[in-house]
Amino acid sequence: MSSQPERMFGRRVSIEQVEEGRELAPKFDASGLIPCVTTDYHTGEVLMVAVMNREALIRTIETGEAHYWSRSRQQLWHKGATSGLIQKVEEMRIDDDQDCVWLRVEIAGGASCHVGYRSCFYRRVPVAAERTESTHLEFLEHEKTFDPKAVYGDAPNPTQL
Numbered sequence: 001m002s003s004q005p006e007r008m009f010g011r012r013v014s015i016e017q018v019e020e021g022r023e024l025a026p027k028f029d030a031s032g033l034i035p036c037v038t039t040d041y042h043t044g045e046v047l048m049v050a051v052m053n054r055e056a057l058i059r060t061i062e063t064g065e066a067h068y069w070s071r072s073r074q075q076l077w078h079k080g081a082t083s084g085l086i087q088k089v090e091e092m093r094i095d096d097d098q099d100c101v102w103l104r105v106e107i108a109g110g111a112s113c114h115v116g117y118r119s120c121f122y123r124r125v126p127v128a129a130e131r132t133e134s135t136h137l138e139f140l141e142h143e144k145t146f147d148p149k150a151v152y153g154d155a156p157n158p159t160q161l
Contacts, residue, residue: 008024008058008061009024009025009026009054010023010024010025011025012025012027012098018097018098019096019097024094024098025098026057026094026098026099026101027097027098027099028053028054029099032053032054033051033052033053033069033071034051034052034053034057034099034100034101035049035050035051035099035100035101036049036050036051036052036068036100036101036102036103037049037100037101037102037103038050038066038087038102038103038105038112039102039103039104039105040104040105040106040107041090041091041104041105041106042106045118045119046119046121047087047105047107047112047113047118047119047120047121048112048113048119048120048121049120050068050069050077051068051069051071052067052068052069052101053069053076055067055069055076056068056069056076056077057101059076059078060089060092060103061092064088064089065078065079065080065086065087065088065089066078066079066080066086066087066089066103066105067079079112080107080108080109082151082152083109083114083146083151083152084108084109084151085107085108085109085110085111085112085146086107086108087103087105087106087107087112088105088106088107088108089103089104089105090104090105090106091103091104092104109145109146110145111144111145111146113145114148114152115144115148116144116145116146116147116148117141117144117145118141118145119141121140122139122140122141123137123138123139123140124137124138124139124140125137125138126138
């Protein structure tokens with residue numbers, strides 16, 4: 001981590017400074033987290049949505065590889081450290097009021113989902129006229145990019161109920 005991480009982010013002093021200024025002054029929520037949308041650099045496809053804490057945001061900026069905060073494991077998470085599916089950050093953006101991050105990444109191995117699909121958004125929810133009496137999810141990806149058991153073993157997934 002940076003030897004002076006406190007200097008990486010500015011203090012939030014005014015709406016004008018946050019919305020129109022050149023200083024990075026992210027707004028973390030009461031739990032110390034900021035949402036992050038991650039998309040494929042080339043296609044724009046949404047790969048995942050996660051959260052970052054201060055350390056994850058700093059490490060992402062410093063290393064150029066995506067780091068997140070795992071709420072289920074309560075620890076810093078270097079995406080791909082176990083699977084090899086590292087997310088190389090090609091571009092990082094922050095929204096107008098600096099309370100959401102957008103990463104545009106290239107992925108070694110071509111997948112981001114721990115279930116084995118390319119994107120974590122591999123199912124569609126029928127809405128309005130498409131709905132039937134029961135809402136059944138439609139799979140948009142029909143083949144997994146990798147076998148999660150081969151990558152992670154039989155360890156229980158901490159995000160599952």
